[in-house]
Amino acid sequence: MSEQLPVVIIGAGPQGLAAAAHLLERGIEPVVLEKGFGAGAAVSEWGHVRLFSEWPELVDQASRRLLEQGGWAAPLTGYPTGGEWVKEYLAPLAAALGSRVRTSATVTGVSRVGRDRVVDSGRASQPFTVHMQHADGSEGRLLARAVLDASGTWEQPNPAGAEGLPALDERAAAAAGQVEYRIPASVSELSGKHVVVVGSGHSAAHAVIRLAGLVQREPGTRVDWAIRRGTLAGFGSADDQLAARGALGGRARKVVEDGRVNLVPGFRTAEIRQDDEGLALVSDDGQEITGVNHVFALTGFRPELSFLSEVRTALDPSLQAVAGLASEIDPNVHSCGTVRATGALELAQPEPGFYIIGAKSYGRAPTFLALTGYEQVRSVVAELAGDHEAAARNELVLPDSGVCGGSADLDGGSCCAPAARQSVEIGSRPLIPLG
Template sequence: MNELPVVVIGAGPQGLAAAAHLTERGIAVTVVERGDEPAAAVSEWGHVRLFSSWPELTDTAARRLLEPTGWTAPHSGYPTGAEWVAGYLDPLARVFGDRVVYSTTVTGVARKGRDLMVDSGRKGQPFIVHTRDTQGAEGRISARAVIDASGTWTLPNPAGADGLPALGERAAVAASRISYRIPEDVSACAGQHLVVIGAGHSAVHAVLRLSELARRTPGTRVTWLLRRGTTGNVLGGGAGDELPERAALGTRARKVIEAGVVEVVTGFRVAEFHDEAAGLRIVAENGKEVDGVSRVFALTGFRPDVSILSEMRIDLDASLEAVAGIAEEINPNVHSCGSIGATGARDLTQPEPDFFIVGAKSYGRAPTFLALTGFEQVRSVAAHLAGDHAGAERNELVLPDTGVCGGSGDFDGAGSSCCAAPVIQLEPTRVAVG
């Protein structure tokens, strides 16, 4: 078994960091990436600027691997997703060469010769990672351990307030009326009625981008629909946030709202979409309506895709779909990302020995993930797999104070939830990469 590699699913920030820590400890590793380049998901939002600075976006073992190649760690500034890839993730992936397998999707993980029900001899069997490439060719990779760092990017939450697509939502998506991504080029939207749904940083980014279009193009209307009854938890952690770029998002959003560039509708929980001659008519559960809508940007977070783990014995929290061992610690009703401590191998352990879910996927639907917490996770997991149990137990995570609360404890009320001051509601598109 020890002669087999550890298979890492996903060549994103946490997957590549896991590979760096494993390599540094002399453990063979194979990284499987669905995209044709490293960090394909990050590249899809490459036009968005991160609210974390460069020192918070690079892993320690990765830096140690990169520095002998002549790479120099950026010391300041806030990169876009594309700059993060070009300046760090792509050079890191090149260090691993053909140990990163691109254009290959993991379709399932199992124990050799054992389905989910079988106990006998299970722990002694290697993992079998089933794959399919872009040509449809199927493959199997044997592994001593598996680290699932595949993230949540491929499974955005729907606009429907009950967690399922609203009536008419699928048809509106098919008609290109609804997008689940932050828009890049919005020029084609000039003169239209545009709606943003969501309360996290992705939604704030979209609102600001569309507000710029509205300022320079008469007739462009921007409406921001919030499920909450107040904007208090959306518009900023202010001086309490030690990530100034994140605090600035809320400040800028407040200004465009006060200037009348953006209309905010609170307490709007989407139930139905109706595609009519004048545009989409959006109906809330309480009967409120917004009509004449040309495009909707539904930025309501993400959830993990666990379909590839149907033959793995895993333990996920019933409400968050997070790894059960860390669910209480990361519960967004209680914690902001700044109040969350380190989560290591002990917390991430699954009923299936030597199988770990890390990164944004380990947080499930909880929107409080930061890149730094993921780097600490994979450092600890790599130590565990190397037999360095003291190293696995050690806490090397240092987070800035955020002044930000991800809680929904006051979902219906007018006050803030678990923090003393009004704060921004965190949401995975930003936090997953911050």
């Protein structure tokens, strides 16, 4: 019975849609469930952000083959925005998949037919059951031979608070619209204001660069960049083999060096309180940034795990990443050139037939690449199809980032050895994590 059921994919982002295309090539029917109103809904929300990689590096190969059957031609040059990626690739791909992509369907739970997570007896022989809620509030469920969770992390931004929890009164400031967790599409309304960017990744760098332009146009504008680490050393390295990503970091460093943005290193936010002049950010060691009008907290993302409570998962206790790949991506120990492509072996879960893929597989780790997700998809689908040789094969060589981040260099040290050059087959990394 199970062999005649579809594979259910949660999320119609780049990896989810690619998984459907690979399954079709293998003769396996997919069903893609997307909570948004259209394919690439999360990407559309950062549609104003330009990606690091050119078009040839952003298209999954099985997806390309499916699209070309309908006369589609892949864009050949240029760095698209998220919106262009959706319009010119993800939306046509979803259209080619047709009714297999079901939108406005929020997955609320995954389990086995007649079994909660405690029951061993007959578990592996039972189909999966995927519960969902539709936009009108009605509920439904699908039976599946396997489930791929490609739901990403976009809807779970990390807080400004350095302890992983919202800083004191952060929720109140966010509810008042004074704290945001997304890269701004426009900053013109912040003219003449005091703005703080919290975070030291590429999303934060993008926001800092935009705000620095506003400072140049409107000299009364003030921008502080609060980072938890002690330095920006290594950020924007010339060794980054994704040149646009390295250039972004270099531009962010330059606006600090030029004095348009004030860097506040070693600042670990503990409280965001209202004062007479606006907001005051207070660090855990008593530092204060006062008179703040607006905060952009761009400190990364984390996975939503609540709807997986009835399937058996193996997740790393610190990163909330898939346990089988956590040691490869842990920023506490990771040296920049060591992350390799991962496939079905590393992504396997205690629940046979269930896989977490894409950005969600990396949990809270900041190093996910879209190309990594495409390789994951190829390998996992091969495994589901019984092609174990293809599943075990590595068809991808990852680029060297040339930079490190995360808690390993929280106090100003570096986790990086000198960067070693590697050959690159394909590559993509947007300014924000991909779902």
